[in-house]
Amino acid sequence: MAALKVTYIQLDGIEKTIEAEPGQSLMTIARDNMVAGILGDCGGCCSCATCHVYVEPEWLERVGAADEVESSTLDMVSDAHRGNSRLCCQITLRAELDGVRVAVAPSE
Numbered sequence: 433m434a435a436l437k438v439t440y441i442q443l444d445g446i447e448k449t450i451e452a453e454p455g456q457s458l459m460t461i462a463r464d465n466m467v468a469g470i471l472g473d474c475g476g477c478c479s480c481a482t483c484h485v486y487v488e489p490e491w492l493e494r495v496g497a498a499d500e501v502e503s504s505t506l507d508m509v510s511d512a513h514r515g516n517s518r519l520c521c522q523i524t525l526r527a528e529l530d531g532v533r534v535a536v537a538p539s540e
């Protein structure tokens with residue numbers, strides 16, 4: 433299967449565009465490629481919020497909204513929680529997200 437592109441905008445403003453296979457979470461891709469600020473401490477089970485990102489507005493509809501469990505975990509980072517917040521361990525890379533852009537959120 434062809435690799436898809438994901439761009440992470442780090443807190444220092446540096447953008448990292450990574451090619452990855454579909455089916456992986458954006459947290460796993462970020463961690464494997466040393467994206468600064470994405471820790472993924474819980475391994476992707478939606479309990480740590482150390483994979484918090486802001487989805488760029490033009491991608492929000494395609495990425496979709498957080499479900500109830502993810503929203504309650506995001507509430508732990510309430511100061512940084514915005515309307516376009518997602519936990520990137522809950523976003524699976526798929527063809528329609530080729531080129532997706534997310535910004536790393538500041539940690540508490």
Ligand code: FES
Pocket residue numbers: 459471472473474475476477478479480481482483505519520521522
């Ligand atoms: S890796 Fe822990 S909530 Fe995403």
